[in-house]
Amino acid sequence: MKTVIIVAGGRGKRMGHNTPKQFLKLDGVPIIVRTILSFYNYDHQIKIILALPKDEIEKWETIKSKTDNIPPHIIVEGGAERFFSVKNALAHVGKGEIVAIHDGVRPFASAETIGRCFEKAEQSGAAIPVVTLTESIRYFENEDESVAVNREKYKIVQTPQVFKSDILIAAYKQPYATDFTDDASVVEKFGYPISSVAGNRENIKITTPMDMKISKIYLRL
Amino acid sequence: MKTVIIVAGGRGKRMGHNTPKQFLKLDGVPIIVRTILSFYNYDHQIKIILALPKDEIEKWETIKSKTDNIPPHIIVEGGAERFFSVKNALAHVGKGEIVAIHDGVRPFASAETIGRCFEKAEQSGAAIPVVTLTESIRYFENEDESVAVNREKYKIVQTPQVFKSDILIAAYKQPYATDFTDDASVVEKFGYPISSVAGNRENIKITTPMDMKISKIYLRL
Numbered sequence: 001m002k003t004v005i006i007v008a009g010g011r012g013k014r015m016g017h018n019t020p021k022q023f024l025k026l027d028g029v030p031i032i033v034r035t036i037l038s039f040y041n042y043d044h045q046i047k048i049i050l051a052l053p054k055d056e057i058e059k060w061e062t063i064k065s066k067t068d069n070i071p072p073h074i075i076v077e078g079g080a081e082r083f084f085s086v087k088n089a090l091a092h093v094g095k096g097e098i099v100a101i102h103d104g105v106r107p108f109a110s111a112e113t114i115g116r117c118f119e120k121a122e123q124s125g126a127a128i129p130v131v132t133l134t135e136s137i138r139y140f141e142n143e144d145e146s147v148a149v150n151r152e153k154y155k156i157v158q159t160p161q162v163f164k165s166d167i168l169i170a171a172y173k174q175p176y177a178t179d180f181t182d183d184a185s186v187v188e189k190f191g192y193p194i195s196s197v198a199g200n201r202e203n204i205k206i207t208t209p210m211d212m213k214i215s216k217i218y219l220r221l
Numbered sequence: 222m223k224t225v226i227i228v229a230g231g232r233g234k235r236m237g238h239n240t241p242k243q244f245l246k247l248d249g250v251p252i253i254v255r256t257i258l259s260f261y262n263y264d265h266q267i268k269i270i271l272a273l274p275k276d277e278i279e280k281w282e283t284i285k286s287k288t289d290n291i292p293p294h295i296i297v298e299g300g301a302e303r304f305f306s307v308k309n310a311l312a313h314v315g316k317g318e319i320v321a322i323h324d325g326v327r328p329f330a331s332a333e334t335i336g337r338c339f340e341k342a343e344q345s346g347a348a349i350p351v352v353t354l355t356e357s358i359r360y361f362e363n364e365d366e367s368v369a370v371n372r373e374k375y376k377i378v379q380t381p382q383v384f385k386s387d388i389l390i391a392a393y394k395q396p397y398a399t400d401f402t403d404d405a406s407v408v409e410k411f412g413y414p415i416s417s418v419a420g421n422r423e424n425i426k427i428t429t430p431m432d433m434k435i436s437k438i439y440l441r442l
Contacts, residue, residue, distance in 0.1 A: 147409070153361055155359055156357070188368070195365070196361075
């Protein structure tokens with residue numbers, strides 16, 4: 001059984017809006033609805049769990065009442081950190097499921113990317129999508145000292161990050177740590193290796209007004 | 222005395238065009254002309270050296286004859302690698318200059334970024350502009366094994382990369398090495414530390430059709 005936990009988090013201060021960024025519209029459709037549909041279109045049978053901050057659940061109910069064709073989903077309350085939102089969502093996940101965790105503001109994960117992640121996780125237990133770095137980077141030991149690094153050794157991490165539920169549930173029993181920057185880092189700290197597959201370049205996390213403009217280009221591709 | 226070497230390189234295979242990417246137009250103005258103007262507008266007295274592949278010099282002369290207000294500049298022949306193009310350009314650089322080296326397809330370096338690089342290089346001898354990574358990255362030991370890294374320790378490198386000419390000329394006397402991915406890496410291998418200053422986010426290297434579309438957004442900002 002396939003499940004996706006969609007994590008819709010912060011208020012989007014960088015967006016310069018009061019509307020939580022996942023509720024902003026792209027061509028008339030809220031970003032979060034596009035994200036949900038990307039998984040529903042990949043698999044109509046997928047179980048969808050949406051983690052939302054407590055004070056945004058009412059707003060979401062209003063959006064739902066005004067929007068056609070939002071697939072059925074479970075709503076859970078988000079926590080102070082992504083870790084706790086996922087943990088709350090895991091209460092609705094059983095043994096033997098394959099579970100994707102995905103950012104609510106990533107509406108452009110392709111069906112191919114989602115498929116590759118689920119297939120790889122089914123074999124390896126833990127799979128994430130990555131894309132190559134297109135720019136040169138340097139490593140900073142401190143603010144003043146840096147060295148060139150080989151950018152081919154580094155890749156950009158996207159979501160969905162997909163895991164066998166048994167591994168994921170066990171990993172999320174660890175105490176919270178500040179270096180849990182994504183779900184793979186939680187599972188990795190638990191001692192489980194992470195496989196990677198190709199993501200798709202358009203699968204960006206929308207966090208700034210510029211990202212909104214770039215997203216409008218992606219909608220036209 | 223301030224100098225800029227503008228390196229206009231490859232044929233832009235990723236662009237899907239036969240026109241070298243630096244000659245593609247953005248709002249009617251060739252990218253390379255916008256790049257030249259960004260330095261001229263920063264300082265009307267700056268010495269501009271343009272390194273172009275031999276078989277594109279004629280095309281450039283045609284563009285020049287049809288375009289008003291291109292600032293005076295020296296043209297040098299590019300080499301097989303960026304290293305050799307810069308080396309050729311350095312024949313026109315004397316002692317005591319401060320020399321910026323800049324990608325021909327980066328038309329959006331702000332005057333502030335250019336100024337910060339020149340000022341820092343005047344103090345430290347070598348300065349490059351950097352911006353923070355907005356995405357999570359992982360380090361790949363090989364294709365199958367990767368680990369999370371702290372993205373705050375890494376920054377994206379841009380140009381102009383600016384140096385005191387004495388250091389730069391000496392560094393470019395080293396034999397060519399394949400790990401010379403930019404000018405800072407040449408100077409660094411020579412044993413000289415590289416300072417960094419803040420770049421500007423829009424200062425992208427235009428290499429793909431998507432970059433052209435994003436550039437059109439930047440023109441409207």
